[in-house]
Amino acid sequence: MTTAAEVVSAPAPRVRPSLLAFVRRHVLTVYSLLVFAYLLLPIVVVVLFSFNSPKGRFNVVWNHFTLDNWVNWDAVSGIRSSIELSLEIAAIASLAATALGTLIALALVRYRFRGRGATNMLIFLPMASPEIVLGASLLTLFLSVNAQLGFWTITIAHVMFCISYVVVTVRARLIGFDRHLEEAAMDLGANEWTTFRKVTLPLLAPAILSALLLCFALSVDDFVITNFNSGATVTFPLFVWGAARVATPPQINVIGTAIFAIALTVMIVNVAVQMGRSRKGTTA
Amino acid sequence: MGFIHRHRWLTPYLLLVPGLAWLALFFVVPLGFLAHQSLEVQNPIDYSYAFKWAWHNYSDAISTYEPQLVRSFEYAAIATALALVLSYPLAYWIAFRGGRWKNVLLLFIIGPFFVTYLIRTLAWETILSDNSFVVSTLKHIGILGPNDRLLQTSTAVVAGITYNFLPFMALPLYVSLEQIDPRLVEAAKDLYASSAKAFLKVTLPLSLPGIFAGTLLTFIPAAGDFINAQLLGTSDQYMIGNVIQSRFLELTDYPTAAALSFILMAIILAVVLIYARALGTEKLTG
Numbered sequence: 001m002t003t004a005a006e007v008v009s010a011p012a013p014r015v016r017p018s019l020l021a022f023v024r025r026h027v028l029t030v031y032s033l034l035v036f037a038y039l040l041l042p043i044v045v046v047v048l049f050s051f052n053s054p055k056g057r058f059n060v061v062w063n064h065f066t067l068d069n070w071v072n073w074d075a076v077s078g079i080r081s082s083i084e085l086s087l088e089i090a091a092i093a094s095l096a097a098t099a100l101g102t103l104i105a106l107a108l109v110r111y112r113f114r115g116r117g118a119t120n121m122l123i124f125l126p127m128a129s130p131e132i133v134l135g136a137s138l139l140t141l142f143l144s145v146n147a148q149l150g151f152w153t154i155t156i157a158h159v160m161f162c163i164s165y166v167v168v169t170v171r172a173r174l175i176g177f178d179r180h181l182e183e184a185a186m187d188l189g190a191n192e193w194t195t196f197r198k199v200t201l202p203l204l205a206p207a208i209l210s211a212l213l214l215c216f217a218l219s220v221d222d223f224v225i226t227n228f229n230s231g232a233t234v235t236f237p238l239f240v241w242g243a244a245r246v247a248t249p250p251q252i253n254v255i256g257t258a259i260f261a262i263a264l265t266v267m268i269v270n271v272a273v274q275m276g277r278s279r280k281g282t283t284a
Numbered sequence: 285m286g287f288i289h290r291h292r293w294l295t296p297y298l299l300l301v302p303g304l305a306w307l308a309l310f311f312v313v314p315l316g317f318l319a320h321q322s323l324e325v326q327n328p329i330d331y332s333y334a335f336k337w338a339w340h341n342y343s344d345a346i347s348t349y350e351p352q353l354v355r356s357f358e359y360a361a362i363a364t365a366l367a368l369v370l371s372y373p374l375a376y377w378i379a380f381r382g383g384r385w386k387n388v389l390l391l392f393i394i395g396p397f398f399v400t401y402l403i404r405t406l407a408w409e410t411i412l413s414d415n416s417f418v419v420s421t422l423k424h425i426g427i428l429g430p431n432d433r434l435l436q437t438s439t440a441v442v443a444g445i446t447y448n449f450l451p452f453m454a455l456p457l458y459v460s461l462e463q464i465d466p467r468l469v470e471a472a473k474d475l476y477a478s479s480a481k482a483f484l485k486v487t488l489p490l491s492l493p494g495i496f497a498g499t500l501l502t503f504i505p506a507a508g509d510f511i512n513a514q515l516l517g518t519s520d521q522y523m524i525g526n527v528i529q530s531r532f533l534e535l536t537d538y539p540t541a542a543a544l545s546f547i548l549m550a551i552i553l554a555v556v557l558i559y560a561r562a563l564g565t566e567k568l569t570g
Contacts, residue, residue: 020479021479028373028376028377028381029377029381031373031374031377032373032374032377032378035370035371035373035374036374036392038370038447039392039393039395039396039447039450040392040395041411042396042399042404042407042408042411042447043395043396043398043399043404043407045407045410045411046399046403046404046407049407049410059410060409060410060413060416061413061415099302100302100303100306101303103299103300103302103303104299104300104303104304106299107295107296107297107299107300110296111295111296111299113293113296113297119300119304122304122307122308122311122312123307125311126307126311128500128504128556129504129549130504130505130507130508130525130548130549130552131505131508132508132510132525132528132529132545132548133315133318133508133545133548133549134311136318136528136532136541136542136545137311137314137315137317137318137545138310138314139532140314140317140318140320140321140538140542141310141313141314141317144317156310157310159306159310160306160307160310160311163303163306163307164307167303217397217398220400221397221400221401223401223402223511224510224511227529227533228529228532228533236400237400237401237402240400240402240403240406241402244402244406244515248406252403252406253403255400255403256399256400256403256404259398259399259400260395260398260399263397263398264391264395264398267391267394267398268391271387271388271391274387275384275387
């Protein structure tokens with residue numbers, strides 16, 4: 001098998017261009033590594049400053065190393081309840097959005113029906129709208145119907161902006177789906193529901209799981225839309241925003257680092273599973 | 285089950301209804317309410333609102349907040365261009381040189397997304413603050429003068445926006461570059477195209493869908509952003525997002541905020557259409 005790398009690095013027939021190609025190859029590598037450094041620099045700062053013992057109220061100048069922030073991660077009043085609230089909302093919103101979005105994806109891939117174009121448009125538009133407009137318009141709705149702003153308005157908003165991402169994720173998997181497996185199940189006497197439960201759902205599980213995780217991450221991270229629809233309720237990003245005006249306790253970095261570590265672990269497991277699978281695929 | 289069997293054509297609609305109803309109720313209907321609000325007038329005595337087809341809200345909003353509007357699209361355009369320049373070579377490098385480490389390298393690109401948006405922007409505040417390592421290095425090598433600063437300048441805001449939305453650019457670029465059959469580039473070179481010409485005539489045109497998607501995914505959130513201007517800039521760097529959010533949440537001047545939201549959407553839509561047309565024709569003639 002010819003890989004991309006081999007084609008590009010294949011020796012060129014002429015001498016000068018090959019020298020040029022050599023130089024250029026390294027320029028590209030150096031450039032890429034610099035961009036990686038740029039991408040990772042703030043992450044390094046977040047992690048590093050979670051171990052800082054700041055002099056003033058703002059955690060911007062390195063003073064000395066300490067583990068106190070990690071040991072007393074909830075020493076700042078309000079931080080613990082804001083995290084619990086964020087996790088609770090994310091759990092509910094990601095489950096609801098994944099269920100609703102998966103059904104839409106199934107309809108879009110499996111059936112021809114009137115209104116497909118309009119449906120696709122309705123899925124695409126929330127992703128293409130600036131968050132501030134989504135947040136502001138929802139707030140006008142909630143104000144008009146005198147809804148109590150808080151836990152449920154935030155959850156409703158999160159489900160809304162997550163659905164599209166679920167549809168896109170699950171649809172991608174459904175398109176590359178081998179329908180023969182379902183036909184085989186039906187040939188063996190399974191009815192539609194049994195086929196769905198025993199064949200379709202397990203095969204879709206990885207996509208559904210990634211959609212769920214994506215929604216969870218989007219929900220925990222969301223600030224703009226939440227800020228509009230929260231009333232006096234404080235999620236973790238709102239806590240950070242409120243805190244940043246008067247002080248930045250290093251505990252914020254601790255939580256940021258923890259979220260980063262958890263998300264990274266999940267992704268690494270995911271990549272490892274994929275790589276393992278593809279290796280098995282090539283040797284078989 | 286019998287009912288479903290008799291009315292099979294209903295199945296897709298049954299699957300669609302819950303999700304689409306949610307989107308209709310909490311995305312489409314609110315936009316209607318926002319449109320309604322944008323044409324209201326506030327009574328100066330009791331602060332109540334009355335619907336008056338007040339189209340002047342739009343012209344007033346544009347004339348009052350023109351600097352912020354212009355600035356939003358200026359910053360968004362610069363940040364999008366920077367993100368493209370930074371991430372195209374990177375995406376190319378991963379797609380063609382990544383080998384079996386591609387997935388791991390992609391993790392580095394989406395790494396920033398794993399840190400809460402506000403926290404990574406606060407990290408930039410630390411990095412760009414006056415006595416930081418970066419600023420003192422830049423002063424030492426003479427790029428910055430002794431009294432120059434980075435924080436609270438447009439540079440800082442644009443840098444923050446670029447950073448925050450860069451993965452949105454890099455990922456679609458990677459996907460489109462990764463799909464290119466390397467044999468096409470090989471064929472061009474066999475036909476005596478130089479590396480540069482093969483890139484311009486084969487790789488670049490084939491990666492246009494990625495450039496298109498990446499540009500939109502970066503430009504749209506960048507134009508509506510207000511967090512970077514708030515945390516890394518001053519009121520001199522405020523964008524239209526800052527105005528919308530303060531009119532809405534601090535001053536409760538809903539009609540102006542609603543009108544500005546639609547102006548923002550309209551300009552974004554116009555830019556997207558013009559851009560799509562420009563890139564589309566280039567694709568045909570190139």
